[in-house]
Amino acid sequence: MEGILLDRINFSYGNGNAVKDFSLAAARGEFIALMGPNAAGKSTLLKLACGILKPSSGAVKLSGRDLSAYAPKERARLISYLPQTPDVNIPFRVRELVDMGLYHGGGMEPEEALRAAGLLEKASSHITELSGGERKRAFVAMLLVQGSSIFLLDEPLANLDMKYQIELIRLLKGIIEGKNISVIMALHDINMAFHFHRVCVVKDGLMRALGKPEEVITKGLIRDVFEVEAEEFPGLRLKP
Amino acid sequence: MKKNILVLTLISLSVTLAALFVGASFINPLRADSLSREILFSIRLPRIAVSVLIGSSLGASGAVLQGLLRNPLADPYILGISSGAALFASAGLMLGTAFLGPFTIPLMAFAGASLTAAVVGGMGWKKGVLWPDRLLLAGIGVGFLFTAVLMLIMTLSTNYGLRRTLLWIFGDLSMSDWSLVPTGAVLVAAGLIITLARAKGLNALSLGDDMAHSLGFSPSRERFLLFTSVSLMTATSVSLGGVVGFVGLLIPHIVRFAVGSDARVLVPLSAIAGAGLVVFADMMGRTVMAPMEVPSGIITAIIGAPYFLYLLRKKDVFGV
Amino acid sequence: MRRILLIAAFVLSLCGAALAAPPARIVSLAPNVTEILYELGAGKRVAGVTDFCDWPPEAKEKSKVGGMINPSIEAIVSLRPDMVVMTTDGNPEEVGRKLSALGIQTHVLKARRLKELPDGIREIGKAISAEKEARALADRMEKAIEAYGQRGGKREDAPEKTLFVIWPQPLIVAGPSTTIDDAMGLLGLENMAKQAPTEYPRWSLEDVIRNSPEIIFIARGHADAEGFSRPLLEKLHGVDAVKNKRVYYVSDRILRLGPRIVEGIEEMEGLITGKDAKGGE
Numbered sequence: 001m002e003g004i005l006l007d008r009i010n011f012s013y014g015n016g017n018a019v020k021d022f023s024l025a026a027a028r029g030e031f032i033a034l035m036g037p038n039a040a041g042k043s044t045l046l047k048l049a050c051g052i053l054k055p056s057s058g059a060v061k062l063s064g065r066d067l068s069a070y071a072p073k074e075r076a077r078l079i080s081y082l083p084q085t086p087d088v089n090i091p092f093r094v095r096e097l098v099d100m101g102l103y104h105g106g107g108m109e110p111e112e113a114l115r116a117a118g119l120l121e122k123a124s125s126h127i128t129e130l131s132g133g134e135r136k137r138a139f140v141a142m143l144l145v146q147g148s149s150i151f152l153l154d155e156p157l158a159n160l161d162m163k164y165q166i167e168l169i170r171l172l173k174g175i176i177e178g179k180n181i182s183v184i185m186a187l188h189d190i191n192m193a194f195h196f197h198r199v200c201v202v203k204d205g206l207m208r209a210l211g212k213p214e215e216v217i218t219k220g221l222i223r224d225v226f227e228v229e230a231e232e233f234p235g236l237r238l239k240p
Numbered sequence: 241m242k243k244n245i246l247v248l249t250l251i252s253l254s255v256t257l258a259a260l261f262v263g264a265s266f267i268n269p270l271r272a273d274s275l276s277r278e279i280l281f282s283i284r285l286p287r288i289a290v291s292v293l294i295g296s297s298l299g300a301s302g303a304v305l306q307g308l309l310r311n312p313l314a315d316p317y318i319l320g321i322s323s324g325a326a327l328f329a330s331a332g333l334m335l336g337t338a339f340l341g342p343f344t345i346p347l348m349a350f351a352g353a354s355l356t357a358a359v360v361g362g363m364g365w366k367k368g369v370l371w372p373d374r375l376l377l378a379g380i381g382v383g384f385l386f387t388a389v390l391m392l393i394m395t396l397s398t399n400y401g402l403r404r405t406l407l408w409i410f411g412d413l414s415m416s417d418w419s420l421v422p423t424g425a426v427l428v429a430a431g432l433i434i435t436l437a438r439a440k441g442l443n444a445l446s447l448g449d450d451m452a453h454s455l456g457f458s459p460s461r462e463r464f465l466l467f468t469s470v471s472l473m474t475a476t477s478v479s480l481g482g483v484v485g486f487v488g489l490l491i492p493h494i495v496r497f498a499v500g501s502d503a504r505v506l507v508p509l510s511a512i513a514g515a516g517l518v519v520f521a522d523m524m525g526r527t528v529m530a531p532m533e534v535p536s537g538i539i540t541a542i543i544g545a546p547y548f549l550y551l552l553r554k555k556d557v558f559g560v
Numbered sequence: 561m562r563r564i565l566l567i568a569a570f571v572l573s574l575c576g577a578a579l580a581a582p583p584a585r586i587v588s589l590a591p592n593v594t595e596i597l598y599e600l601g602a603g604k605r606v607a608g609v610t611d612f613c614d615w616p617p618e619a620k621e622k623s624k625v626g627g628m629i630n631p632s633i634e635a636i637v638s639l640r641p642d643m644v645v646m647t648t649d650g651n652p653e654e655v656g657r658k659l660s661a662l663g664i665q666t667h668v669l670k671a672r673r674l675k676e677l678p679d680g681i682r683e684i685g686k687a688i689s690a691e692k693e694a695r696a697l698a699d700r701m702e703k704a705i706e707a708y709g710q711r712g713g714k715r716e717d718a719p720e721k722t723l724f725v726i727w728p729q730p731l732i733v734a735g736p737s738t739t740i741d742d743a744m745g746l747l748g749l750e751n752m753a754k755q756a757p758t759e760y761p762r763w764s765l766e767d768v769i770r771n772s773p774e775i776i777f778i779a780r781g782h783a784d785a786e787g788f789s790r791p792l793l794e795k796l797h798g799v800d801a802v803k804n805k806r807v808y809y810v811s812d813r814i815l816r817l818g819p820r821i822v823e824g825i826e827e828m829e830g831l832i833t834g835k836d837a838k839g840g841e
Contacts (some may be wrong), residue, residue: 052453067295076456087448089310092501103440105458170322219556264766279797306655377748412730416793463581521602531767532756 003028003182004049004079004150009058011025011048011205018044019055019205027181028149031173031195033187033213036202037226042186045202046152049184052079062150076104080148082139084186091126094119107147115142116175117141118167123209133164137171144175151176153185158194169195189225193217201225241505246497248509253518259288259523264530282418290416291536293424294481297431297473299514302488303495303507304435307446309372315489316474319360319377320383321353325478326410326461327386328352328474330393346420346479353475356382361467369449369460372468411482411537413522425481432471432511438465439503448499484521484537486544487514493551511533517543562597563609571756582689583643583665587636589655589780592818593669594619596681597645598688599819617821628715633658643667643688649817662813674742677817678702697819704822719750722834723801726760726815728789733763739817743825747832749775765795775832776801780809785838795810 004027011019019041026032026077034042047053049060051067060067060157070078101160107113114120117137127135136156143151151172169192176183185196192214193199201209201216203225209216221236222228260269263284267276274372301316308314313430332348363378364370410420435442444452449459477484492506499505521539528534585607588594593615597606601615607749608623610631625635628650636644636659644659656666667687678698685694713825722744723790724734734740735756744751752773753763776799778789797800808831815823 047450050454052450062389072453072458073456076454079454081454083448083450086451087310087446089312089444090273090307090501091312091496092443092446096443096502097447099442100440100455103444264764265770273796275770279769282795283769333625395630414731414762415729415795417791417795526766529757531753531764533762533764534760535730535762552762 002073003030004043004184005061006049006132007059009055009059009060011044011053011055013044019048019143022058022205022207024200024201024210025149026182026184028182029177030182031176031197032182032184033193033199034184034202035187035190035193035199036208037126038188040193042202042203043154044205046184046186047079050079050152051075052081073104076089076148077145079147079150079152080143080146080153081103082154082156084158086139088127088135092123092129093126094138094141095123096197097127097138098104098145101145101147103140103150106142110115110141110145113141113144116144118170132161133167136160136164136168140171148179151181151183151185153183155186155188157185157187157189165189165192168177171214190217190222221237229238241499245505245509248498248513248516250513252519255516255520255523256288256292258413259291259519260284260465262523263526274467278463283539286416286418286421287413288519288527289418289421290413290424290480291518293421293428294477294513295411295487295518296478296511297428297477297514298484298487298518299491299495299510299512299526300432300435300507301470301473301477302490302514303492303503303510304466305488307442307503308444308466308470309376309388310448311376312493313370313489314376315486316384316436316470316477317483319471319474320381321471321474322357322478322483323361323383323386323390324356324484325349325475327355327390328355329479334393337368349479350475353478354394354471356386357369357471363470369464373461375467387492396480411484411535414480414533416481416528416535422497423478427476428473428480431469431476432508434465434469435473435507436462436504438462438469439507442466442503442507445500446503456530457481481535484518484540486537486540486548487517490544491517493548497551564648567741577618581642583640583641583687585641587625587639587641587642588613589631589643590650590669591615592816593645593647593684595668595777595816595818595820596697597688600681600685600688600689600693601737602688605688607641608746610637611840629820633662637662637664643686645669645687646670655758659768670814671817673737674739674817675703677821678705683820701819708825709747719748720748721752721771722775722777723763723768724754725776725778725789725792728778728785728792729766731768731792732760733737733762735759735761739821740814743814743821743828745830746825747776749832765792768796772800774800774804774806777828777831778807778809780811784805785809806832817824 006024007019009019010021022045026172032044036042039122043118044053051060062070067229095110098113101107116124117140119137120132120136122130127138130138136178164181172183187193196213197212198211199216200207201221209221217238261267267280269280272280272415280395298316305313305314305316306526329345329349330516360378362374363368364375366374437550441457443463444455444457445459452459452462492510493512495506500511517540518536521543524539525534525536584605585716586597586602586605587608588597588606589610591610594606594609595615596601596692598616598619606622608625609619610612610628611624611626612795615709622717623639625631629652637721641664642668644664646656646666649672656668659666669680669683671677677793678701680700681695685691699793707743724740725758726734735753735758738759741751752771753761795800801807810831813820813827
């Protein structure tokens with residue numbers, strides 16, 4: 001079953017194309033990693049996928065219907081997006097933040113989401129006081145309360161300790177599996193890619209590869225896309 | 241939290257009640273002779289009414305703007321609205337009261353405030369969106385420009401009335417009159433209603449436009465509505481009694497400390513607490529040195545600044 | 561040695577000349593000073609005045625040097641004055657210091673009260689070599705003030721409560737230690753704000769209503785005094801002065817510690833007694 005479809009979209013910020021003729025379909029319950037070097041167009045793709053940016057040509061479709069045809073409230077039930085660094089200048093309490101998921105959504109109970117995110121005892125702390133990992137989990141709890149069927153996450157693992165990275169991935173997988181939620185997550189740590197069903201590799205706004213991680217991530221691709229020799233990753237057993 | 245809401249509301253209410261009794265002389269409203277009744281109805285009550293309007297506008301506007309501009313240091317005057325009001329009001333003073341009667345100054349101030357808000361909004365507008373940083377910088381720039389023009393006029397002019405604009409800029413409630421209260425109340429109520437209706441949008445916007453989009457809002461629409469209501473409330477408060485400093489900055493922080501940051505609670509309670517603070521400042525202003533008066537803006541700053549600094553030392557208030 | 565003597569003699573002669581010659585180019589830094597200078601017959605010698613110097617009318621034709629608090633030092637210097645007359649009331653001290661540092665002679669009028677004015681005028685007379693005129697003017701004013709002092713005390717048994725409004729909104733009134741307070745004393749009136757801690761306090765409307773002054777003066781310092789004070793008088797509609805139509809607008813003569821202040825007092829007297837004042841508008 002199809003969750004979200006990016007259908008041959010093009011987009012430019014005015015100085016050269018940021019995304020070129022890009023197509024991707026994510027099925028319900030699918031866990032996709034979006035990989036590529038810095039400035040490859042990962043964030044742009046996620047913003048296009050959730051409608052913050054409008055493609056200059058092509059279309060984004062949710063359940064076969066064009067994304068722009070949804071009212072903001074309807075859209076919020078279907079798709080949600082977590083920017084790499086959400087603004088936290090206003091010292092909301094964790095519970096206040098998580099409750100915002102209720103505005104136009106209807107997923108988990110806030111209490112339940114906080115428990116799932118392991119933040120129940122931090123419910124009345126200010127988000128500004130949380131560690132980086134806790135803060136990411138607080139926002140994920142908000143998404144769970146909103147309860148959309150597609151999660152677009154922009155580098156949620158960035159700047160996290162290995163322990164928190166694994167915890168967050170486990171949390172997402174644990175909650176999402178069996179709920180038919182699709183996840184597209186921008187990622188730059190190759191090690192993490194192996195937790196995903198599929199990996200989509202982009203560079204310069206173009207899709208370079210798409211498929212199961214162990215098939216896609218090869219020495220050749222790493223050399224080609226990331227401009228590094230794969231010998232730098234002695235722990236990974238990669239195809240040539 | 242519910243307890244704190246109740247406490248703040250009760251404090252504001254009792255201050256307002258006390259303000260009826262206290263002034264240059266003590267009046268018991270229940271046992272007042274005709275002279276005291278005259279003082280009560282034509283001087284004290286309109287002052288309290290105008291204080292409530294000004295305080296609630298400033299408190300609510302400050303709470304909204306801090307979220308809207310994502311800046312805990314924002315206050316209603318940061319958008320240059322008060323400078324525009326002062327510039328136009330001084331023009332009104334210079335032209336005399338001939339053409340609009342006693343409403344000249346408030347009307348000119350309102351026109352100046354609205355025009356400034358429109359100009360700042362126009363400068364902050366790009367690609368169909370009001371950008372918080374652009375708004376903030378445009379407000380500061382326009383504010384400086386208008387203040388400079390006002391100072392220039394005051395330096396060049398020998399008009400005696402104009403030099404007195406300064407007194408008005410620092411806030412004056414002593415001449416408060418019933419005539420402006422109904423209009424003021426309608427405008428402030430309109431602003432508060434829009435704001436409360438968009439409180440969820442304000443919460444979402446505080447997390448950034450992308451997050452607000454994800455939560456099911458149209459960021460540009462929400463920000464436009466909120467900006468309009470803040471401009472309306474600030475313009476009204478400046479026209480009613482000049483500039484009463486510190487309320488819009490301080491009150492939202494105190495209230496946030498007591499009841500949290502959710503705009504659905506924060507905004508109405510900031511309005512209530514703001515009203516309480518301005519009523520209190522005005523009450524002190526007409527009592528402490530009676531029969532001399534001290535402008536309320538000075539008192540809000542004298543009460544407010546030390547408390548603000550105290551809050552600053554408490555780690556969790558500003559989140560830093 | 562001879563050369564040193566010569567130089568000394570030359571310097572001495574310069575000093576002597578400077579001391580002897582009456583200043584020919586005078587700059588006035590306050591409206592009341594300008595009025596005094598003209599009254600002493602030194603109008604022709606006035607080289608520059610402030611933007612606020614509007615009396616006598618010919619003073620408006622003189623070169624302007626800016627405001628009282630912020631006069632342009634450059635404008636003053638470029639007029640090459642040999643004397644600048646200023647006041648302690650309106651001009652900042654540093655203006656005097658700066659002018660002295662530039663070698664320009666200054667004279668400061670220190671009078672703040674009515675009684676101090678005649679001596680102040682005499683000193684100005686000395687400084688600008690118009691001693692005779694100054695003595696005559698000062699004596700004349702002293703006599704007039706003294707005459708009021710005797711008359712005023714007898715005019716009424718109980719002094720009438722009076723409020724002098726400097727600015728109507730916010731209400732600012734004349735307090736103690738002002739020329740207006742002095743004038744009220746001479747006229748046998750009681751200044752309602754005489755207990756105020758400052759000279760020009762913001763005043764409580766509640767207090768005005770409760771203590772109900774019998775007479776209210778409003779300074780006509782600006783274009784539309786009637787218009788600006790209308791809201792105030794509406795609020796004070798129950799006060800004796802308003803009920804009995806004893807609200808009077810007075811010209812700014814009384815606000816200026818200069819030669820016309822006696823006319824100002826006469827004007828106030830004329831208004832409250834119903835007699836036509838000599839210099840009334």
